[in-house]
Amino acid sequence: MALARRVFDAPRVRRHDGLRSFLVAAWLGWQIESNWADPFLFAVYTIARPLASVLILVVMYAVITDSAFGQPIFPYIYLGNALYILVGQVITGVSWAVIDDREHYRVAKYLHTAPIDGYAYLFGRGVARLLIGTISVLIVIAFGMVLFRLPIRLDTVDWPLFLFSTALGVAALAGLGAIMGAWTMTMARHFWSVGEAVAGALYLFSGAIFPLDLLPAWLRPLGFALPVTYWLEAARRALLGPQAHGFPTLAGLTNAQLLGILAAFAVVLLVSSRLFYGRALHAAKERGLIDIETGY
């Protein structure tokens, strides 16, 4: 708390509405996500779901292939599922922040009458989920390396490609998450499904757990229109090296092209989310939804 107080009191933070709102929201989000249990219990809860989720795929794979974990498709499935944890956390994290503030804690009206930058606040609330997601991803990948001998060698990983593509991927996802959060503000029903529906669709159409070529031909273009498809491809190439080239879906693109596409997605989604947030906020106020409590 002392450190947080020092950061919030820094002159640069106090002067800048957006930065202050972002940092305070990130701190608040972390408190909400983590302060209901002691650190050990919190760690168990944080790890159990993603591990179980990836183990479902591992068992499915083992049953059919008689545990042939050395085949190239296995690291493809495993890594895709592990990295996808971040997608789910960021996309649903922001929309759940809106639901939490409005329906659960019932503080939406106070937030919107306080001198904060609501858009930056939404991003800040997503940061806590991003942190938790990052920890889960690291643990799940380490688990795979130890137990299933995922062919990842830390000395051969293309770290610049991995870190740069992940930064761009997370920026694009944050833009998408902010759009989902803003959309959630304008909904009175089924708002809890928005983030999960989009995350579910991305899971299916981005080639996260199976190569896009398996989708019916008419659905494949959907996958090419999603930033997650390019991020997962870049991350797999960075982590797996030549093994990742075994799947031809995006083999025609160079690493630089992948990064360029991701950067374009990030810019477009961040700019769109800013514009969309303004419109959604106005619509929510106009329709009296900004602090609605539906109990639904």
Added chain:
Amino acid sequence: MATERVAKATGVRLFWATMWARAYPRMVGTFRERSWLFFETLLPVLAVSGYVFIYRAIQAPPAYTGFAVLGGAMTAFWLNVLWSMASQLYWDKDQGNLEIYVLAPGPLMAVLLGMAVGGMVMTGTRAAAILVICSWLFDVSYQVAQPLWLVAAFVLTMAALYGMGMLFASVFLVSGREAWHLSNLLQEPIYLVSGFYFPVKALGFWVATFASIIPLTLGLDAMRQLIFAGDSGLGFLPVPVELAVQLVLAVVFITAAYFALAKLEQIGREQGRLIERRR
């Protein structure tokens, strides 16, 4: 002006009326507010599709598509038990309904049973929708050799599962925010150990045995054996044994729910936690 005298319900009649009163909003809501058709079938269909495509990616036999589809449909019941049974009294406490239930003359056990009956009807429609859509999308064929056994497997699984939901509801009643996190925690790990998307036999004898405490483990296994008759070798235990275990689980869970509810209501009253709202 003459006033009409209303007969006062007591005893069994009160229990019966309370149960249907609590079940009513869940049952009527299914048909009155149809927007669930989009959201509550879309998400499971997406999830099931993912698992089906994985099986296709690793060239699994076609029966596994059916396994994934059936498991995906049954997730609706598990989610309903977690979020609309186990957590329900916690939500009700949060929204101020629980104190009204307690003040009303109807027994709380009837409220729980009403939640279960309404939940089964509501979720049955969702599960059926998921099953029909996914079966059509992925061309799943079924071979039901013994329909009566299948009905028995489904009914006993539901009785045991919702009995467990009633027990959880009593336990969650005294929890605060942990109820939310506990429900979250019990999703994917239970999908894993109960074999929602693969035969539970694959987990080995001991894991499958311990997982059998979750009624959907043996329920799903029995239904798969009965629906995909050609693959009976993948079953964990013989169907009659699995149904007998389900019957025992149903009796144990419903009885335990009755005693747990009485005890935890007493604790809640003594500690003033029935009307607290901790966020």
